[in-house]
Amino acid sequence: MKLTPATESQKAFIARIEKESGTSVSLCYQCGKCTAGCPAAFAMDYPPRQVIRMLQLGMVDKALSVESIWICASCETCTARCPRGVDIASLMDAMRREALKQGKVTDKKVAAFNKAFLNGVKHFGRTYEAGLMLQYNLTTGQFLKDMGLGLPMMKRGKVGVLPETIKARDEVKKIFERAEKLGGEE
Amino acid sequence: MKLAYYPGCSANGSGIEYRMSMERTAKILGIELQELEDWNCCGATSGHNTEKILSLALPARNLAIAEKTGLSMLAPCAACYSRHRHTENVIQHDPEMKAKIEKVLDRELQGTSETLSVLDVLANKIGSDAIKEKVNQPLTTMKAACYYGCLLVRPVEETGWDDPEDPQTMDRIMTALGADAIDWSHKTECCGAALVTSRPDVGNRMLYRVLKDAKDSGAECIVSACPLCVLNLDMRQAAVEKEYGEKFDLPIYYVTELLAIACGDAYKTVGLDKHFVTADKYLDTVKARGVEARAAAEKAAQEAAAKAKEKGNKAKGKTAASSTEADPKKVAAFVTAFSKNPDKMAGKLIDDEAQAGILVSVLDDKKIAKLAKLMATDIEKAKKGAAAFVAAELKRQGDCQ
Numbered sequence: 001m002k003l004t005p006a007t008e009s010q011k012a013f014i015a016r017i018e019k020e021s022g023t024s025v026s027l028c029y030q031c032g033k034c035t036a037g038c039p040a041a042f043a044m045d046y047p048p049r050q051v052i053r054m055l056q057l058g059m060v061d062k063a064l065s066v067e068s069i070w071i072c073a074s075c076e077t078c079t080a081r082c083p084r085g086v087d088i089a090s091l092m093d094a095m096r097r098e099a100l101k102q103g104k105v106t107d108k109k110v111a112a113f114n115k116a117f118l119n120g121v122k123h124f125g126r127t128y129e130a131g132l133m134l135q136y137n138l139t140t141g142q143f144l145k146d147m148g149l150g151l152p153m154m155k156r157g158k159v160g161v162l163p164e165t166i167k168a169r170d171e172v173k174k175i176f177e178r179a180e181k182l183g184g185e186e
Numbered sequence: 187m188k189l190a191y192y193p194g195c196s197a198n199g200s201g202i203e204y205r206m207s208m209e210r211t212a213k214i215l216g217i218e219l220q221e222l223e224d225w226n227c228c229g230a231t232s233g234h235n236t237e238k239i240l241s242l243a244l245p246a247r248n249l250a251i252a253e254k255t256g257l258s259m260l261a262p263c264a265a266c267y268s269r270h271r272h273t274e275n276v277i278q279h280d281p282e283m284k285a286k287i288e289k290v291l292d293r294e295l296q297g298t299s300e301t302l303s304v305l306d307v308l309a310n311k312i313g314s315d316a317i318k319e320k321v322n323q324p325l326t327t328m329k330a331a332c333y334y335g336c337l338l339v340r341p342v343e344e345t346g347w348d349d350p351e352d353p354q355t356m357d358r359i360m361t362a363l364g365a366d367a368i369d370w371s372h373k374t375e376c377c378g379a380a381l382v383t384s385r386p387d388v389g390n391r392m393l394y395r396v397l398k399d400a401k402d403s404g405a406e407c408i409v410s411a412c413p414l415c416v417l418n419l420d421m422r423q424a425a426v427e428k429e430y431g432e433k434f435d436l437p438i439y440y441v442t443e444l445l446a447i448a449c450g451d452a453y454k455t456v457g458l459d460k461h462f463v464t465a466d467k468y469l470d471t472v473k474a475r476g477v478e479a480r481a482a483a484e485k486a487a488q489e490a491a492a493k494a495k496e497k498g499n500k501a502k503g504k505t506a507a508s509s510t511e512a513d514p515k516k517v518a519a520f521v522t523a524f525s526k527n528p529d530k531m532a533g534k535l536i537d538d539e540a541q542a543g544i545l546v547s548v549l550d551d552k553k554i555a556k557l558a559k560l561m562a563t564d565i566e567k568a569k570k571g572a573a574a575f576v577a578a579e580l581k582r583q584g585d586c587q
Contacts, residue, residue: 039375039376039392039395040376040381040388040392042391043385043387043388071381071385071388073336073376073378073379073380073381073392074231074234074379075336075337075340075375075376076336076337076340076341077336077340077374077375077376079340080340080341080342080350080351087341093234093235093238094238096235097235097236097237100235100236107384109384109385110235110384110385112384113232113380113383113384114232114236115232115236117232118229118232118233118236118240120227121229121233121244125227126195126226126227127195127196127227127230128195128199129195129199129200130199136383146383149421152421152462153200156459156460156461156462157202157460158199158200158202158460159199160198160199164198166224166225166226168224168226171292172226172244172247174292175240175244175247175290176240178243178289178290178292179237179239179240179243179290180237180240182239182286182289183238183239183240
């Protein structure tokens with residue numbers, strides 16, 4: 001592909017990502033330590049070092065559409081080891097949120113899991129694991145996924161019969177609403 | 187010690203045995219836990235993957251409640267710990283974000299909360315000596331891989347109580363319980379976390395690597411302080427074994443389960459029957475081996491004593507003991523060597539590896555000084571001294587049972 005100077009909108013995007021993640025991509029000198037230590041790099045289309053390089057070069061759309069940002073497990077090994085102090089894990093996090101906002105999610109399953117998870121918290125104030133798995137399986141069409149584990153879990157008393165709810169459900173719901181509103185403004 | 191207690195959402199579901207054993211551990215060590223009033227989910231990874239302000243506001247509500255109690259808050263789950271700790275850091279260092287969080291919460295924050303992890307509390311606040319005192323069923327001969335995972339130790343700027351690459355707190359706790367904490371390279375590698383559910387093709391391989399390294403490094407079980415690590419390693423071990431055509435048979439324990447059991451709890455009290463990989467058989471094996479090791483050590487000590495007596499009788503005839511005065515330089519050198527490399531020094535005095543390990547575990551300044559002095563004068567006497575120390579420790583452990 002042909003490289004051209006980053007446009008104003010690309011520059012603005014990178015500045016936003018940097019602010020969101022509290023780190024700077026220009027610090028990176030491409031040593032590759034993040035990638036060498038990444039436990040999920042084997043499954044990525046572009047390893048962490050290359051994702052940072054894309055951002056350095058202003059290849060914003062490409063960076064947002066890589067599968068890697070959804071394979072990142074947020075283990076923070078990269079951040080812990082970066083000799084330049086780049087918070088790569090936080091960048092990956094900011095990229096996921098940006099891709100979600102722009103509707104550019106390449107891994108629908110991870111996004112579906114997150115949605116199901118937060119949905120439970122919004123309504124009950126706590127996570128209901130059994131309900132989460134059920135909703136996740138239904139929305140992703142994997143009706144039989146982990147079915148073999150359901151019964152053994154129940155036998156061991158590891159599945160709550162009913163979701164636990166907290167008293168301040170309304171307060172939690174309002175936190176979600178205000179956060180959505182504030183997040184949308186930015 | 188009194189702490190606010192944030193059990194986390196897995197405590198009544200997949201991590202129920204963590205809750206049971208955590209509460210037992212607290213009782214045994216005299217920690218009073220006061221459950222946080224009407225706590226909510228921290229949002230976990232899904233929260234920070236989706237909306238930054240939400241991922242901070244959810245833990246911040248709990249922190250606001252915790253602040254009011256004036257107590258530090260114990261969060262046994264590694265993910266809950268990490269999210270609360272991160273939020274605390276933001277509240278304390280980013281006034282702009284703090285204002286936003288307060289707006290979303292509709293509550294004011296003092297920024298005085300302190301979230302603690304279970305390893306920090308056990309190893310640093312309580313300490314291995316105090317734990318050792320409570321142990322009456324030592325896990326002698328257990329070979330444990332202490333698995334810290336990601337979020338307990340990273341990012342070190344926010345955790346700060348252990349080394350992020352080669353942490354030691356859990357190793358110290360396990361050693362205090364009498365177990366052998368093996369050295370391995372995957373202590374802080376990721377287990378795959380939620381990827382095991384959402385992308386098993388990726389997650390299972392990450393799990394496989396952790397299990398494989400533990401096994402190859404000589405571990406007979408894995409010990410953890412994270413409910414997601416345990417869930418993945420325990421519940422999905424069979425699937426990983428099948429996928430990779432390799433048998434691991436590694437029981438997965440919470441550090442709190444082993445602590446309670448080493449202090450005399452029954453297996454069922456801490457929920458050992460809720461595991462997927464059979465967890466009780468290995469503990470029975472450890473117990474049987476421990477008894478054997480103690481008997482062997484006692485026998486060896488008796489033999490050594492008898493031999494020494496004989497030798498002493500022979501030597502009595504000779505006049506002027508060769509050199510009873512130890513060279514202080516030599517003694518000092520031995521003391522330094524003991525503190526730098528206790529394993530190697532113990533190996534010089536005791537051939538049996540397990541017994542040498544016991545010697546290392548009981549070494550204190552007084553014992554080191556005595557052994558160093560003996561080594562400087564007569565290595566045979568030093569060996570006898572070392573054997574006596576081991577025998578005394580084993581007798582102590584035996585008496586406790």
